Amino acid sequence: MLVIAVMLVVVAIIGFVIAAVLKLPSVDGTTGGTQKRTVRWVSAGVLTLAVVFFAFGSFYTQDAGEANVLKDVTGNIVGQNNSTGLQVKAPWVNTVTFNIRNQQVIFAGTASEGSDNSGGVSNGPQITVQDQDGVSSNVDIALRYSIRPDAVTDIYKEFLSEDNFKKSFIEQDVRSVVRLVPNGFSTIDLLTKRGDVEAAILDALENRWEDDGVIVDSISLQEIRPPAAVVESYADAQQAQINVTKEQANLDAAQVSAQQKVVQAQAEADANAILNGSLTENILSQRYLDTLGKLAAEGNLVVVPDGFNGLVNVSK
Structure with a gap:
């Protein structure tokens, strides 16, 4: 816009010079005052248009979440503005706008896919890392x-x-740090302790960018894909652990059942001991007499030989 305004000023000046110096012939052959006035008016209009361009070049708007670097036509930085709303500047000063809102960088899938796993386009393909055990994962x-x-x-x-x-700083540093951090984790930890891996990447990037004016808001490990053989081995190990847990549960149940039987047997033995201890000679004699009385009451003939301790039941 500044270049256009300058060009218009030059054209206007040339027009005024032409109107003042040259004698333009009129249609009837006399010196043409009408043509001079026309050139002056056109030059004045061009100059007015130049002023309008200069005026528009002196204002700019700045939205919330933006910051502008101000530089002049020679490339020198003359200021920085973080304020919002309508701003004033010299016409020969240009603005370079930076977005200071929350932004996102995603590395996902292969180079040919270019997907960010949510329907958008990723900034680059998946990152291949190597863990503490030397296993590579995507x-x-x-x-x-x-x-x-x-x-x-x-x-x-x-x-x-x-x-x-x-492209030259953020994306390169992210790829570098993400490749480096998994070196401190085993294959199993990389698969099962994703939160720890995320936290380690977050700390590494915060330390790396501490003096560079970049704030890390969040890290999300969307997916970790180790080789198929590692996945199968891990699945087998999990199944083996499940089997061990199941067998241990069965053994614990058997031990509990055996303990219950021991307790039950002990209780029965204790009850018998108590019962035997309570059967004194008088009690046994009384039960003997009670039994004879019951048999007699039912019309049975009971013969008890002398010295015989048993009973013989003779039906009536």
């Missing part, structure tokens, strides 16, 4: 980050644009 990961407003000038000085910053 990782899908999503990162959310934001740029500190006070860091946009330094970012501009080094990368010139936000797109270049994202």
Whole structure:
């Protein structure tokens, strides 16, 4: 816009010069005042248009979640603005806008797929990592980050644009850190302790970007895909553990049942001992007499020989 405005000013000046210096012939052959006035009016209109362009070039709007670096036509940085709303600047100053909202970087799938696992397009393919045991796995990961407003000038000085910053810095660092962190985890831990792996990646990126004006908002390990042989071995190990747990449960149940039988037998033995201890000679004699009385009451003839301890029942 500044270039257009300058060009219009030059055209207007040329027009005024032509109107003032040259003698334009009129239609009837005399010096044409009408043509001069026309050139002046056209030049004035062009100059007015240039002023309008200069005026528009002196204002810009800045939305919430944006920060602008201000630079002049020579490329020198003359300021930075984080305020929102309508802003004023010199017409020869340009703005470079940076998004300081929460942004996302996703690495997922293969290079040919290009999917972010949610219907969108990923920033790059899956990341291949190697764990502590030397096993390679493919990782899908999503990162959310934001740029500190006070860091946009330094970012501009080094990368010139936000797109270049994202591709040359953010994406490269994410791939590097995600490859490095799993080296401290075993294959089993990488599969079963995803939260610990996420936390380690988050800490590594926060430490790496501490002085670069980048805030890590969240890390999400969407998927970890080890080789098929590792998955099968892990499944077999899980099944073996299930079988061991099942057999241990059966053994525990058998032990409980045996203990119950021991307790029951002990209770019966204790009851018999108590009963035997309570059968004194007088009690046995009384039960003997009670039995004879019961048999006699039913019309039975009971013969008890002298010295015989048993009973003989003779029906009537």
